[in-house]
Amino acid sequence: MKLTFIKQIIFDADDTLWENNVYYVKATEDLLDLFAKAGLDRKQIQKEFDELELWVVRERGYGSHNFVWILESLYERYKDLIDYEAFKKIVDRFKEHPNRKPALFEGVIDTLKYLKKNYHLYVLTKGEFKEQEQKIINSGVHEIVDAYFIVPEKEDDVYREILHQHHWKAEETCMVGNSPKSDINPALRVGMYAIHIPYRDTWKLDDEPIQPADGRFFQLQKFTELKKLF
Ligand SMILES: [Mg+2]
Missing domain, CATH: 3.40.50.1000 (HAD superfamily/HAD-like)
Known part of the structure; x- marks a missing residue:
């Protein structure tokens, strides 16, 4: 037909x-790995991530800036436990993607x-x-x-x-x-x-x-x- x-x-x-969602999935997985390595409960962090994501999409909309805001909010909550350099690497790698072809x-x-x-x-x-x-x-x-x-x-x-x-x-x-x-x-x-x-x-x-x-x-x-x- x-x-x-x-x-x-x-x-x-x-x-x-x-491709688009792969960059978001990769950054999320890397963040969860980093938090789990610091002894935090992966499922709990995933839950907090999902709640922040729902809120930000509803209140602020889509886009990589809003996604980075979620990552940074989670970091702020647990920054005493998380290696800042490792966290920054995840965010920096993610931020590169919209600028590329x-x-x-x-x-x-x-x-x-x-x-x-x-x-x-x-x-x-x-x-x-x-x-x-x-x-x-x-x-x-x-x-x-x-x-x-x-x-x-x-x-x-x-x-x-x-x-x-x-x-x-x-x-x-x-x-x-x-x-x-x-x-x-x-x-x-x-x-x-x-x-x-x-x-x-x-x-x-x-x-x-x-x-x-x-x-x-x-x-x-x-x-x-x-x-x-x-
Ligand atoms: Mg689509």
Whole structure:
């Protein structure tokens, strides 16, 4: 089946076009290791981490600055027990990643160039504006897509607003992403088509079951498989 009736395709960025969550997972694991080595209970620290993460996402939003704030808050609580140099190394390594060229998944640029021949392409990503924009530009993706949208949160209203502003019909617009919660379900709820490309390690706050969609939902294993649908 080919979705030839689709006119515009919107792509999520983090963990759909390039690696992102791995850097967060690595820093979290390194921090837990460091705290456990100091004799602290790993499960307890993980619990405190999860509580801080929920709070910061709700009150301040996404982005690496907010994540670093979580790491620093945990350090402050236990600083008498933790080696500062070792802690700083973890934070410094994490902080490097948004400045680097994103590690694109296999075949992303080629596939986008192929799709561009027949469809309008967009990026829709949530997070801190400058950080997300820098990744879009450093990746080279901005040279291929028609435009990109950076929003604080990807909720139903954001999708409705984008459709409305551009006079796009929901049934001619398709969302592609790794997150059921931010990409797939809101797109399906507003009447769009949605293609899920699962990521091996989707952030737990971005995961949830995919809702029924009467034929508007597709699942692929790899980004390059989009060529089968378009
Ligand atoms: Mg994503």
